[in-house]
Amino acid sequence: MADNAKIASTVIKEIGGKENVTNAWHCVTRLRFNLKDRKLAQVDAIKDIPGVMGAQFSGDQFQVIIGNTVGDVFEEVENVLGGTGSASGSTEKESIVSKLMDIISGIFTPILPALAGTGLIKGLLALALTLHWTTATAGWYQVLYMISDSVFYFLPFFVAVSATRKFKTSEYLGLSVAGVLLYPTMVNAYNAISAGKKVAAITLFSGVNVPYVNYTSSVIPIILGVWFLAIVQRWVKKWMPDAITMMFTPMVTLVIVVPVTLLVFGPLGTYAGNGLAVGISWLFTHAGPVAGLVLGATFPLIVMTGMHYAFVPIVVNNFKVLGYDATIFPINFVTNMAQAGSAFAVAIRSKNAATKQLATSSGISALLGITEPAMYGINLKKKKPFYAALAAGGIAGAFVTFFAVKAFAMAGLTGLTALPVFISAKTPMNIVWLAIGITMSFVLSFIFTLVLGFEDDVVAAPSATKPVKKVAAADKTTVGGATILAPVQGTLEPLSSVADDTFAQGIMGKGAAIIPEDGEIVAPISGKVTVLPDSKHAVGITGDDGTELLVHVGIDTVELGGKFFTAAVKAGDHVTAGQKLLSFDLKQIKEKGYDPTVMIIVTNSNDFTDVLPMNESGVIYPKEQLLVAIK
Structure with a gap:
C-alpha cells in the first residue's frame, strides 16, 4: 500500500511546513487545509506526489485529493502537525463566502460517518417493514431503530x-x-x-x-x-x-x-x-425539473471545488423540518451514476489496457458514491466523457425532481449502497422513480460518451509487448524505453487484481504484481536507492535513465515494523539490476495473515507514453523482463 507517512510529510512540506497550517481536516476523499500564506503551497509538486490524485485551492481552502485512503493519510498528517493546526489565524483576508463555506465544511465532514452509518440502518429498517420482514413492535426493530435515530436526534x-x-x-x-x-x-x-x-x-x-x-x-x-x-x-x-x-x-x-x-x-x-x-x-416544487436540470448539470463542478459538503446542513435541516430531502441527495445520486457511466464507456471503447483497467475500477468506485477517481482519472482528463456526464446528470436530475424523489435518511456516500434510504412504505413508487433516474443517468452518459468519443491513449507497437524470456543486460532498452526486470520469483498477476485500491486503481502509477514463491528481492533496474523505510517492506529506486520505481512487498506489511524483513542495501546506495535488495520470511508473513503480493510500480508513469507488462500471467523468474516503459 502507499506509504501514508511519506505522503503526509511530503504534503506538509510542500504546503509550507506545519507552521503554515492553521487548520486541517478531511472528508471522504480529500485532505483540507487552511493556510497562513497560500503562496507557499507548491501545487504542482503536490500533484506529483505518489498517492496524490490532485490538488487545488477552493476559496481559501487548500484541498489535496487522495481517494479512498484519505483517513489513513490524515492520521499521519495529524502526527506531523501534532494536532489539527498549529496557528490561530491566516495572514490573508478571507472572503465572507469562502469563510462561511470553510466553516460549514469543517464542522460537518467529521460527522458524516456517524450520519451515514445510522442513516443506512434506518433505510434498511424501512425496507424490512415494507417487505413485512418485521414489525415496528419487534424487539430487534426497536433496538436498531434507536441506533438509527440516535445520531440524528x-x-x-x-x-x-x-x-x-x-x-x-x-x-x-x-x-x-x-x-x-x-x-x-x-x-x-x-x-x-x-x-x-x-x-x-x-x-x-x-x-x-x-x-x-x-x-x-x-x-x-x-x-x-x-x-x-x-x-x-x-x-x-x-x-x-x-x-x-x-x-x-x-x-x-x-x-x-x-x-x-x-x-x-x-x-x-x-x-x-x-x-x-x-x-x-x-x-x-415550483421550478421543478428546471431546478433539477441546473443542479444536476452543475453538481460535478461543485464537487470539483470540494464545496458539496456545504449542502450537508441544508440536507440535515430538510430531514428535521420536512422529514425527507427531495433536492440534494437524489440529484447527487444520479450525477454519481453519470460519472460511472462515462467511465465504463471509456473502459469499453479504449484500446489501452491500462486505461481500461483504471476506467473500470474508478467506474465501480463511482457506483459506490466516490466519483473523484472517475472524474479526475478518466472523465475530466479526456474532457468529452466529462461533458457527457454533465449532460446526463442534468437530464436525470430533471427527471427525479419532476417525480419528487425523496431520501428519508442520511446515507453518507450517495451510491448503490444508499438505495435503502429511498424506501418508504407510504410512497412505494419513490424507489422505483429513483431506480429509473439512476439507470437513465448511467445509460445516457454511457451512450453520450460512446457517441462523442475521446482521445485514446497511445498504444504501443505490438513488438513492444511480445514476451521476451531471459535478459542478460540490465540496461537494455526496448522501443525507445526502459526494460524493468522481475525482482522476485513467482506468479504474475495484473496490478488491478491486488487487494489494495491505491495500487489496483493505478493511483501510484502503472506496473505489475507477483505472488512470490521465495523471499528474496533483487533490483529490477540499475540506479540509486532513494526510498528504504525502517519497516524495510518497500524499496524505491531512481534508475540511471530516470525511471522511478517502487518495489512494495505485501499489503499492509508496514504494520510489521520491519519484522521478518532484512535489508541488503541502504538509502543512497547505487545498485545494479539483479543485485539483492532485501529478503523476507514469506512463511511468517503469511502466518501472520498478511498478503505477500509484491507490487512493482513505475511511480513516474506520466513521464512515459505507456508502461506495459511483457506478459499478463504465468510463472516469472528474477531478471526476466517484467515491464517496458515506453518513451
Whole structure:
C-alpha cells in the first residue's frame, strides 16, 4: 500500500511546513487545509506526489485529493502537525463566502460517518417493514431503530464537538450548551405545547420568556451558540486572574452564553432553518425539473471545488423540518451514476489496457458514491466523457425532481449502497422513480460518451509487448524505453487484481504484481536507492535513465515494523539490476495473515507514453523482463 507517512510529510512540506497550517481536516476523499500564506503551497509538486490524485485551492481552502485512503493519510498528517493546526489565524483576508463555506465544511465532514452509518440502518429498517420482514413492535426493530435515530436526534451534541474544534474553544463547554438545548425541561415543554397543553413559562430578565423550541436534530442553533461561546470564553480569559481561571472562566462563560442562546441564537437559528427548508422545497416544487436540470448539470463542478459538503446542513435541516430531502441527495445520486457511466464507456471503447483497467475500477468506485477517481482519472482528463456526464446528470436530475424523489435518511456516500434510504412504505413508487433516474443517468452518459468519443491513449507497437524470456543486460532498452526486470520469483498477476485500491486503481502509477514463491528481492533496474523505510517492506529506486520505481512487498506489511524483513542495501546506495535488495520470511508473513503480493510500480508513469507488462500471467523468474516503459 502507499506509504501514508511519506505522503503526509511530503504534503506538509510542500504546503509550507506545519507552521503554515492553521487548520486541517478531511472528508471522504480529500485532505483540507487552511493556510497562513497560500503562496507557499507548491501545487504542482503536490500533484506529483505518489498517492496524490490532485490538488487545488477552493476559496481559501487548500484541498489535496487522495481517494479512498484519505483517513489513513490524515492520521499521519495529524502526527506531523501534532494536532489539527498549529496557528490561530491566516495572514490573508478571507472572503465572507469562502469563510462561511470553510466553516460549514469543517464542522460537518467529521460527522458524516456517524450520519451515514445510522442513516443506512434506518433505510434498511424501512425496507424490512415494507417487505413485512418485521414489525415496528419487534424487539430487534426497536433496538436498531434507536441506533438509527440516535445520531440524528442528538445531533446538537455531535455538531457541538466539531464546531468547538473549528472555532477553537472548549469541547466540553460546547457540549454543555447543547445539553441545555436538549434538556428534558425544554423537550417535554415543547411536546406538551404541541399536544395542546399549557406549560409554565421560564422567565428571565424581569418578563422575558424563554421560547420552548424543539432543538432535537437541529444544527444552526448550536453552531451559533458555539460561535458565541468561543467569543465569550476568549473575552473572559483575558481578564480572569490565572489563579481562579480554571473554575470561574467556564462558569462565567456559560452563565452568559446559555441565556443568550436560549433567548436569541436558538430561536433565530430554528426559524432561519425552517425558512430555508421551506424555501428550497418551494423552489423545487415550483421550478421543478428546471431546478433539477441546473443542479444536476452543475453538481460535478461543485464537487470539483470540494464545496458539496456545504449542502450537508441544508440536507440535515430538510430531514428535521420536512422529514425527507427531495433536492440534494437524489440529484447527487444520479450525477454519481453519470460519472460511472462515462467511465465504463471509456473502459469499453479504449484500446489501452491500462486505461481500461483504471476506467473500470474508478467506474465501480463511482457506483459506490466516490466519483473523484472517475472524474479526475478518466472523465475530466479526456474532457468529452466529462461533458457527457454533465449532460446526463442534468437530464436525470430533471427527471427525479419532476417525480419528487425523496431520501428519508442520511446515507453518507450517495451510491448503490444508499438505495435503502429511498424506501418508504407510504410512497412505494419513490424507489422505483429513483431506480429509473439512476439507470437513465448511467445509460445516457454511457451512450453520450460512446457517441462523442475521446482521445485514446497511445498504444504501443505490438513488438513492444511480445514476451521476451531471459535478459542478460540490465540496461537494455526496448522501443525507445526502459526494460524493468522481475525482482522476485513467482506468479504474475495484473496490478488491478491486488487487494489494495491505491495500487489496483493505478493511483501510484502503472506496473505489475507477483505472488512470490521465495523471499528474496533483487533490483529490477540499475540506479540509486532513494526510498528504504525502517519497516524495510518497500524499496524505491531512481534508475540511471530516470525511471522511478517502487518495489512494495505485501499489503499492509508496514504494520510489521520491519519484522521478518532484512535489508541488503541502504538509502543512497547505487545498485545494479539483479543485485539483492532485501529478503523476507514469506512463511511468517503469511502466518501472520498478511498478503505477500509484491507490487512493482513505475511511480513516474506520466513521464512515459505507456508502461506495459511483457506478459499478463504465468510463472516469472528474477531478471526476466517484467515491464517496458515506453518513451
